[in-house]
Amino acid sequence: MRGRRVDPAAGARAGALPEAIAALSRSLPSGPSPEIFRRAKFDRPDATSALWQLLFRVLSPLPAGSALASIALEVQARLVKSALCSQGYPRLALAQLPEDGSQGSRELLLALSWLLARGPVPEQMVAQTRVPLGDEMTVCQCEALASLGPPAPHMETEGPVDVRHVQWLMGKLRFRWRQLVSSQQEQCALLSKIHLYTRGCHSDQSLGHLSVTEAEMLRDPEGGQQVSGAGAAQNLDLAYPKGLHFSCTPGMGPRTFWNDLWLVCQQPGLLPGDWAAPLDPGGASACSLLFPLRVLLRTLEHENRRLEAVLAWRRAELVFWQWMDTVLGTCAPEAPAAASQPTFLPWVPECGDGELELVVRELRTLEEELREAAERRRVAWEAKARGCGRGPEWSAARRACRETVEKELGALQRCWEQDRSPAQAHGPHRLVRREDGAAGDRDLRAAELIRTLRSQEACLEAMLRQLQGQCRQELARLAGALPGLIWIPPPGR
Amino acid sequence: MSIVTVQLGQCGNQIGFEVFDALLRDSHSSHGLCCKRENEAYQASCKERFFSEEENGVPIARAVLVDMEPKVINQTLSKAAQSGRWKYGQHACFCQKQGSGNNWAYGYSVHGPRHEESIMNLIRKEVEKCDSFSGFFIIMSMAGGTGSGIGAFVTQNLQDQYSNSLKMNQIIWPYGTDGVSLFLKVSERPGVVALACNPSTLGGQGGQIRKSRDRDHPGDLMEHLVPHPEFKMLSVRNVPHMSENSLAYSTFTWAGLLKHLRQMLISNAKMEEGIDWHVQPPSSGLPSLGKMSLNKDLHFNTSIANLVILRGKDVQSADVEGFKDPALYTSWLEPVNAFNVWKTQRAFSKYEKSAVLVSNSQFLVKPLDMIVGKAWNMFASKAYIHQYTKFGIEEEDFLDSFTSLEQVVASYCNL
Numbered sequence: 001m002r003g004r005r006v007d008p009a010a011g012a013r014a015g016a017l018p019e020a021i022a023a024l025s026r027s028l029p030s031g032p033s034p035e036i037f038r039r040a041k042f043d044r045p046d047a048t049s050a051l052w053q054l055l056f057r058v059l060s061p062l063p064a065g066s067a068l069a070s071i072a073l074e075v076q077a078r079l080v081k082s083a084l085c086s087q088g089y090p091r092l093a094l095a096q097l098p099e100d101g102s103q104g105s106r107e108l109l110l111a112l113s114w115l116l117a118r119g120p121v122p123e124q125m126v127a128q129t130r131v132p133l134g135d136e137m138t139v140c141q142c143e144a145l146a147s148l149g150p151p152a153p154h155m156e157t158e159g160p161v162d163v164r165h166v167q168w169l170m171g172k173l174r175f176r177w178r179q180l181v182s183s184q185q186e187q188c189a190l191l192s193k194i195h196l197y198t199r200g201c202h203s204d205q206s207l208g209h210l211s212v213t214e215a216e217m218l219r220d221p222e223g224g225q226q227v228s229g230a231g232a233a234q235n236l237d238l239a240y241p242k243g244l245h246f247s248c249t250p251g252m253g254p255r256t257f258w259n260d261l262w263l264v265c266q267q268p269g270l271l272p273g274d275w276a277a278p279l280d281p282g283g284a285s286a287c288s289l290l291f292p293l294r295v296l297l298r299t300l301e302h303e304n305r306r307l308e309a310v311l312a313w314r315r316a317e318l319v320f321w322q323w324m325d326t327v328l329g330t331c332a333p334e335a336p337a338a339a340s341q342p343t344f345l346p347w348v349p350e351c352g353d354g355e356l357e358l359v360v361r362e363l364r365t366l367e368e369e370l371r372e373a374a375e376r377r378r379v380a381w382e383a384k385a386r387g388c389g390r391g392p393e394w395s396a397a398r399r400a401c402r403e404t405v406e407k408e409l410g411a412l413q414r415c416w417e418q419d420r421s422p423a424q425a426h427g428p429h430r431l432v433r434r435e436d437g438a439a440g441d442r443d444l445r446a447a448e449l450i451r452t453l454r455s456q457e458a459c460l461e462a463m464l465r466q467l468q469g470q471c472r473q474e475l476a477r478l479a480g481a482l483p484g485l486i487w488i489p490p491p492g493r
Numbered sequence: 494m495s496i497v498t499v500q501l502g503q504c505g506n507q508i509g510f511e512v513f514d515a516l517l518r519d520s521h522s523s524h525g526l527c528c529k530r531e532n533e534a535y536q537a538s539c540k541e542r543f544f545s546e547e548e549n550g551v552p553i554a555r556a557v558l559v560d561m562e563p564k565v566i567n568q569t570l571s572k573a574a575q576s577g578r579w580k581y582g583q584h585a586c587f588c589q590k591q592g593s594g595n596n597w598a599y600g601y602s603v604h605g606p607r608h609e610e611s612i613m614n615l616i617r618k619e620v621e622k623c624d625s626f627s628g629f630f631i632i633m634s635m636a637g638g639t640g641s642g643i644g645a646f647v648t649q650n651l652q653d654q655y656s657n658s659l660k661m662n663q664i665i666w667p668y669g670t671d672g673v674s675l676f677l678k679v680s681e682r683p684g685v686v687a688l689a690c691n692p693s694t695l696g697g698q699g700g701q702i703r704k705s706r707d708r709d710h711p712g713d714l715m716e717h718l719v720p721h722p723e724f725k726m727l728s729v730r731n732v733p734h735m736s737e738n739s740l741a742y743s744t745f746t747w748a749g750l751l752k753h754l755r756q757m758l759i760s761n762a763k764m765e766e767g768i769d770w771h772v773q774p775p776s777s778g779l780p781s782l783g784k785m786s787l788n789k790d791l792h793f794n795t796s797i798a799n800l801v802i803l804r805g806k807d808v809q810s811a812d813v814e815g816f817k818d819p820a821l822y823t824s825w826l827e828p829v830n831a832f833n834v835w836k837t838q839r840a841f842s843k844y845e846k847s848a849v850l851v852s853n854s855q856f857l858v859k860p861l862d863m864i865v866g867k868a869w870n871m872f873a874s875k876a877y878i879h880q881y882t883k884f885g886i887e888e889e890d891f892l893d894s895f896t897s898l899e900q901v902v903a904s905y906c907n908l
Contacts, residue, residue: 162825164721171720178657185657186625 017323020316026309027122029057029129040105041327049101051108052077058121059083074099084111106331113324122310131299134211134430135191195433207432217296412459495542495623498556498630499616499647502640503565504665505632506558510569513554516543517579519842535839544579545622552579555623557615558586561593561604561639585619587612593638598884600642613650628659635666659715717833718798718853723904728856730757731849745846747811754850755815761794761856795908796822796854798831805846808836823908858905865898
């Protein structure tokens with residue numbers, strides 16, 4: 001925020017600020033009103049919970065849906081804190097805010113503007129909640145690599161951790177991962193079926209078949225109400241499109257889906273090819289299409305409004321930053337971050353009991369003593385280890401290590417790049433099923449992509465096997481060093 | 494979320510039939526005790542999971558039957574068809590004319606590879622019929638040659654070919670059998686869970702677990718109970734334990750049922766009769782070393798994880814706090830992570846209230862230890878070894894298996 005030294009004369013007419021904030025608000029999902037922002041500048045408590053929720057929506061890795069609304073405010077606040085911490089948010093005051101939403105709206109406002117300054121937040125939010133008309137997937141891995149992982153949970157290690165517990169958790173992760181993989185496979189198989197069965201149904205000849213969103217609209221016109229902002233069909237990578245999530249609805253199995261779709265495609269005049277023709281209001285078949293089309297239209301208009309809000313925000317944001325400077329000015333200057341960890345004392349209830357005070361005092365003295373003892377030992381250790389961390393041999397060894405790693409990484413990247421076709425663009429691509437040889441010049445062929453991915457996979461697997469072999473050799477060497485020790489490897493993966 | 498069942502050998506096929514029959518009978522039973530809509534959803538999900546639909550509306554079990562002799566398979570097929578309510582697929586079975594001579598090695602090394610392709614083809618066809626495939630139930634017996642030998646071989650193959658699907662092995666362990674080899678081979682492979690069952694109650698238990706809730710992924714059960722690679726053995730207990738004819742004259746309370754179930758868990762009882770009520774969890778004041786020796790003395794059964802499935806009337810009022818006692822569980826897993834409960838109003842068959850406990854605990858330690866001891870004695874005195882070496886099982890394989898099994902026993906003992 002300090003970096004944004006804007007020209008004070010720019011955009012300084014009356015009313016520009018509320019408009020800018022309103023635009024920002026419209027572009028964010030469930031954005032709070034400009035009044036909330038104004039109250040936050042003066043650190044009013046009634047603005048706090050709205051800002052916690054907004055920050056949670058922005059920082060949460062989960063897709064939109066009703067599940068988010070049911071998370072308690074305390075949990076949201078905690079997640080926001082740890083997410084900001086893991087992103088490197090500099091102000092300590094935020095970490096110390098109470099989680100019940102009773103105070104701290106100004107700090108939250110500062111946090112929000114920090115996020116806005118770092119990256120294109122409104123654009124990302126709009127991208128997250130859009131309705132893809134076609135079935136999409138991304139081919140590059142930039143998004144996956146760039147996206148920051150979920151906020152780390154608040155971990156407190158009390159003493160040694162049993163390795164079996166860690167293995168237990170690893171096992172659970174593995175199960176979840178396997179479920180995810182098989183769900184994705186299932187999703188792909190079903191997508192393929194939909195594309196295959198609805199061949200010839202689309203008015204757009206270059207596409208030739210329906211996408212899931214389109215098919216679902218035909219099959220279930222009343223349910224088409226769900227095709228809107230929250231719970232919308234999402235990118236294949238993220239979640240199930242509504243049409244494929246069979247097992248949630250009682251009694252509706254995959255068979256009913258295919259039955260319905262088949263019936264629909266069989267009826268004359270219901271094919272989307274006739275959509276372009278003027279609809280006869282008296283015809284029953286036409287009416288059954290109007291409703292979902294209207295819903296889709298409303299959704300798209302809603303998206304357009306969000307996009308326009310983003311554009312308006314971008315035009316007017318200078319005013320906002322000027323205002324934020326004033327907000328920052330009203331804050332008390334923060335003490336420099338303490339170099340050491342803040343000490344955590346046990347929280348003693350203020351009962352006024354003399355004994356408890358004695359205990360607290362004793363604890364404090366004990367803690368002081370421990371700290372001094374720890375300090376002494378640390379100094380002694382460092383003196384002992386001084387030769388290890390520094391010195392010419394050490395830095396030479398480290399340099400050699402770094403060079404090896406860089407060489408290996410370089411080899412890996414080269415191995416990947418030689419198979420990568422240069423035309424691979426970033427961002428989502430629409431999946432279209434076509435006859436052989438019908439692909440255009442700018443289209444990516446699935447077969448090529450699969451080949452590229454397979455070769456990347458082979459490279460990584462070779463590397464993994466090599467590293468595993470090294471580990472095994474090292475372990476065998478260690479085990480061999482102790483006479484009489486029998487090495488029983490764990491059950492195979 | 495469909496499951497394909499692979500029935501292997503005589504025992505596997507007989508039990509498999511019982512399970513499917515129990516499933517469908519329960520599905521059609523009228524004492525649902527829940528509202529109509531819920532009942533319909535339950536029936537629909539049961540059908541989808543275990544049966545596929547034919548034109549004339551008779552459900553076909555999603556199953557593959559394998560045996561080396563035709564008698565039992567033919568009996569099973571005809572029993573199913575006679576019921577009129579369901580049947581097996583016409584081409585879903587594989588049998589030969591010769592049998593396996595009660596020899597595990599023959600089943601594993603000879604029959605397995607010889608018929609691998611045909612059997613795997615059958616399985617693949619069944620899997621392809623599923624729109625949403627979640628995993629396998631593999632039913633086999635520990636004794637005999639076909640179920641155990643081919644069973645082990647098929648399980649390994651499934652692990653290789655369908656590495657991302659869940660596999661649950663239901664292993665029937667007739668009392669007094671020394672089926673070491675099967676156990677070793679099966680428990681070596683990760684992702685495969687051994688579920689040792691008492692054959693007499695298997696039908697009901699199998700039905701109950703599999704259908705506990707409409708929307709549950711069988712993966713949930715596995716994820717809650719067996720994520721750890723060294724601890725993959727489950728046991729199943731259910732209450733009440735009585736024939737359906739006497740049910741009309743008995744009433745049960747949740748408190749009573751759960752108390753019995755908990756004691757069955759603690760004292761490692763297999764049936765409801767003869768529960769040893771003297772066994773109690775150790776009090777928390779004892780140091781952990783003392784706890785272990787006390788456990789050994791009083792046969793206290795420490796659990797890693799438990800899952801309780803409650804079905805029937807007033808299920809929401811059932812109190813499962815007794816299962817959340819930390820003393821029941823091992824030290825490295827808190828009860829909040831180790832214990833799960835699934836409840837549904839929809840009763841099972843004619844039981845107004847029923848409770849099933851699926852438990853990952855020390856129940857198998859003693860029997861395993863015993864049979865490993867016996868097997869080792871036989872191995873050391875070279876009894877019967879030629880039966881195995883004749884078909885390609887070397888002494889090293891035996892030693893590997895013994896090591897793995899000892900490891901399993903040791904891991905469970907050290908809870």
